[in-house]
Ligand SMILES: Nc1ncnc2c1ncn2[C@@H]1O[C@H](COP(=O)(O)OP(=O)(O)O)[C@@H](O)[C@H]1O
C-alpha cells in the first residue's frame with residue numbers, strides 16, 4: 389500500500405497548516421506594555437474600570453448639586469431604587485410580562501421572517517408581488533400602530549406580542565433573503581454538476597450559507613422585539629416594565645424610572661447574549677481561527 | 684455519425700453571453716474531440732472562453748449554437764459520470780473533509796457507508812489521512828485542492844472537467860498536483876479536459892492540446908502531443924517537449 393502513496397506529508401511543501409502558531413513570533417520586539425494593553429484580560433478589566441470612573445463622576449456631579457435630582461438622580465439613589473424595585477413583590481410579574489411579550493413576539497417574527505425571506509428569495513414571483521408590500525410596511529413607523537393593536541388585541545399581552553413581532557420580523561426577513569443568496573457561484577455549480585435537486589441545493593448549500601446572516605438578523609430582531617414590547621406597554625398595559633417606567637415617570641419617581649430602565653437593558657443584554665451564544669454554537673465555522681494568531 | 688469512442692464531441696460551438704452591458708461573444712465556432720480515456724488540455728490566455736467551453740460541456744450553462752455531445756448524447760444539463768473541479772476547492776466550511784467528500788453520496792442518494800472506506804483511502808493516497816475529521820479552514824490551499832480532487836475521484840467519473848484546478852497554487856505544489864492527477868488518471872483512465880493558461884503544463888500532461896485564442900473564443904489549433912508515457916518530470920528537459928511548448932507559444936503570440 390505504501391507505494392501507492394502519492395505524496396509524502398512529511399515533506400509537504402504546502403503544509404502551512406502544520407506550522408505551530410507559537411513559532412511565528414509572539415514576543416520578539418513586542419514591548420511589554422503593548423502586550424498588556426492588547427491582551428484580552430486587560431480589555432475585560434477595563435470594562436468595570438470605565439464603569440466605576442463614569443459613575444463616580446456622575447455621583448460627584450449630583451452631590452455637588454449641579455443637576456437637580458429630579459432630572460438626573462445620583463447613582464447611589466438609583467442603586468437604592470434598583471434594590472427596592474427588584475425586591476418588590478410585584479416585580480416578577482412585570483418582568484415576566486415583558487419577557488413573555490418579547491420572546492413570543494420574537495419567535496413569531498423569526499418564523500415569519502424565515503418563511504417570508506425564504507419564499508421571496510426562492511420564488512421570483514413572490515419577490516415581485518410580496519417584496520414591495522413588505523418594504524412599504526417597513527418604512528411605516530410601526531409605533532404608530534400600537535394604539536390600533538391595543539384596540540384590536542386588548543390591554544393584555546397579546547397586543548404587545550403583535551407589536552413586538554411586527555417590529556422585529558423585517559430584519560429577519562431581510563437577513564434571510566440576503567443570506568440565502570450569499571453562496572458562491574462555484575458552490576452552486578458544484579451542486580448543479582452533481583445533479584442536485586432544487587431542495588437539495590436549498591438545504592445543503594443555501595441554508596447553511598444563510599445561517600451567519602440569519603443569526604445577525606436574530607440578534608438584531610431580539611433587541612427590536614424588546615423595543616416593540618415596551619412601546620406597546622407605553623400605550624396601555626396591565627403589566628410590564630414599560631408600564632412601570634410610565635407609572636414611575638408619572639409619579640415623578642425618577643430614580644425608579646432609571647432602575648426600571650436598567651432592568652430593561654439587562655434583559656436586552658441577556659436575550660442578546662443567548663442569541664450570540666447560539667450563533668457561536670451553530671455557526672461554528674464562521675469564527676475565524678486565523679484571528680487568534682494575528683499579532 | 685456519432686463516434687462511440689469520443690467522450691466529448693464539440694462542433695461549431697458558439698456562445699454569446701447577454702448581459703446588462705450588452706452581449707459578449709465568448710466562443711465562436713469551436714470544434715474539438717476528446718477521445719475516451721484521453722487527456723486534453725485547453726490552453727489560452729485569460730478571457731478566451733476556456734471556462735465557458737468547459738461549463739457547456741458539463742451541462743452547466745446554455746450554448747448559443749452548435750453541437751455538444753458527451754458519450755454520444757446531446758448535452759441538455761448536468762450529466763452523471765461527469766466530475767468537475769474548479770480553481771477554488773469549493774469545500775463547504777461547515778463540513779469536515781470527509782463529510783465534504785461524502786456530499787455527492789447524499790445528493791446522488793447513495794449509501795454513505797459504501798463510500799467511507801474509499802474516501803478515506805483516497806485521502807490516504809493524497810497524504811490527507813489525518814485531516815479527514817478536520818474542517819477545510821484548517822488545511823492549506825494545496826491540501827484543500829487535493830481534498831477536492833479526492834471528492835471528484837471517489838465517484839469514478841468517466842469524464843473529468845478540470846478548470847485551472849491548481850491555478851491558484853504555487854509552482855511547486857502545482858507541479859506535484861499535476862503528477863497526482865496523472866497517477867490517478869492512469870489508475871482509472873477517465874477522459875480529462877484540463878483548462879490551463881500554462882503552456883508547459885498543458886504539453887506535459889496532455890495527449891492533445893487545444894490552443895485557444897481570443898478572436899474571441901476560437902480554437903486556433905489542435906496539437907497532438909506525441910511524447911511517451913508515463914511522463915516524468917525529466918521530460919521537461921527534452922528537446923521535443925521544448926519544441927511543442929515553442930510551437931504553442933508561437934500560436935498564442937507570447
Ligand atoms: N456570466 C458571464 N456573463 C457575461 N460575460 C461572461 C460571463 N462569463 C464569462 N464571460 C465573458 O466571456 C469571455 C470568456 O470567459 P471565460 O470563459 O471565463 O474565459 P477563460 O476561462 O478563458 O478565462 C470573457 O470575455 C468573459 O468576460
Ligand SMILES: [Mg+2]
Pocket residue numbers: 733734735846
Ligand atoms: Mg476561466
